[in-house]
Amino acid sequence: MSNAIPVELASLLEAADAAARDRAWDRFVSANTRLLLHTARTTCREHDAAMDAYAYLLEALRQDDYRRLRAFAANGRSRFTTWLVVVARRLCVDHHRQRYGRPRGDAPSAEQEHAARRRLLDLVAVDLDSALPPDGAVADPQSQLEAEEVHRALAAAVGDLGPRDRLLLKLRFEDDAPVREIARLLDFASPFHVYRRLNAVCALLRRALRRRGVEEPPL
Amino acid sequence: MTGTNGTLPMTGNADPVLPHLENTEVAAYLDKVLSPADRSRVEGHLADCAECRAEVREVAQVLGSRTVPRRWIVIGTMAAAAVVAGLLLAPGARVRTEAGGAPRFREGAEGVPAIAVVAPGESTAVAAEAVVFTWRAAAAEAHYQVRVLDATGGVVWTVETHDTTVSLPRTVTLERAGAYFWYVDALLADGGTATSGAHSFRVMR
Numbered sequence: 001m002s003n004a005i006p007v008e009l010a011s012l013l014e015a016a017d018a019a020a021r022d023r024a025w026d027r028f029v030s031a032n033t034r035l036l037l038h039t040a041r042t043t044c045r046e047h048d049a050a051m052d053a054y055a056y057l058l059e060a061l062r063q064d065d066y067r068r069l070r071a072f073a074a075n076g077r078s079r080f081t082t083w084l085v086v087v088a089r090r091l092c093v094d095h096h097r098q099r100y101g102r103p104r105g106d107a108p109s110a111e112q113e114h115a116a117r118r119r120l121l122d123l124v125a126v127d128l129d130s131a132l133p134p135d136g137a138v139a140d141p142q143s144q145l146e147a148e149e150v151h152r153a154l155a156a157a158v159g160d161l162g163p164r165d166r167l168l169l170k171l172r173f174e175d176d177a178p179v180r181e182i183a184r185l186l187d188f189a190s191p192f193h194v195y196r197r198l199n200a201v202c203a204l205l206r207r208a209l210r211r212r213g214v215e216e217p218p219l
Numbered sequence: 220m221t222g223t224n225g226t227l228p229m230t231g232n233a234d235p236v237l238p239h240l241e242n243t244e245v246a247a248y249l250d251k252v253l254s255p256a257d258r259s260r261v262e263g264h265l266a267d268c269a270e271c272r273a274e275v276r277e278v279a280q281v282l283g284s285r286t287v288p289r290r291w292i293v294i295g296t297m298a299a300a301a302v303v304a305g306l307l308l309a310p311g312a313r314v315r316t317e318a319g320g321a322p323r324f325r326e327g328a329e330g331v332p333a334i335a336v337v338a339p340g341e342s343t344a345v346a347a348e349a350v351v352f353t354w355r356a357a358a359a360e361a362h363y364q365v366r367v368l369d370a371t372g373g374v375v376w377t378v379e380t381h382d383t384t385v386s387l388p389r390t391v392t393l394e395r396a397g398a399y400f401w402y403v404d405a406l407l408a409d410g411g412t413a414t415s416g417a418h419s420f421r422v423m424r
Contacts, residue, residue: 037406042280076246077243078243086245086246089277162259166263167266171272175269184279184283185275
């Protein structure tokens, strides 16, 4: 893939004097303002916050003689627009955090992680009824131990998977990402191929759990 | 600013930050230009890092919701005037110039909604002291950019607004009896775009 530098960026970085740089900057902003605005609006839902973030990221891109833009010109492997969206989003997030602090919902909660493991276990067809108490009930020590053992075995089995399969499981069960989106991100040919791989991974996990002594209940 | 080229920064009330992916790695991953070994490493990190995973998903969504790029045509200087007149009759056409003065035209992408202009209409004569541009709203919460060009395609004035009418400021002088063009582009709340296409007007003597 070509990492060709857009003409507006090249003109900006090669501008000979301040006047030429100002003109080139105006052209660069004009060429990219829609993408930058769209990124700001996607990151900051509220209109005023998005406009503030947009102004902030323009200023940040100009800082230190366009240091960030020069870094792309020197090292960029991707398309410029892809890189620009990444940097613009990070700048918007930084701006938002500086003003409002880090949102509480950033990392998945313990409950969310537990729910994700539960969904995965359901798919792997391990019977949890005997291992986990009904919601709200107090588990007896034996049941609790069995449940912890199942979870540990599952965590170990997932840890033995390749990175792509682990990412597939995280996207599907922890992030609840739509299968179509997963197909695009992980470069599957179609959502159907995602389901096929999920089935194959679950079969791997079932075998791994059996090796660790976790058996499926008789039908 | 530290953080935007590598690790995400610490704010005053943030937890200690684990190393995150470099912005170049995220972009290269999304563009699928990483080597197999790098791709595997990045996917391993994404499997363990909810924040980077969320970033990858959001960037992919922003890129995926962009409009189709428009086509550009470069023509020779000699044919410029005639083509300007002809293309201005087509919706979505607009004029730009390159450094050498040759106009460059951009055709509207298929399916880009048109913004209906109110005033000044095509070839209308306006008073130099009171030039007001008005158009019909493309959608709720749209963000507009208005541009005024001279006959060579040079940008005379540009402004961004959420309103559907703007007045040319007194600091911008238009030549009497001069021919100008104007158009308005809209960025919609869903990331889509709309355009009015270029319309000509002239300034009264």
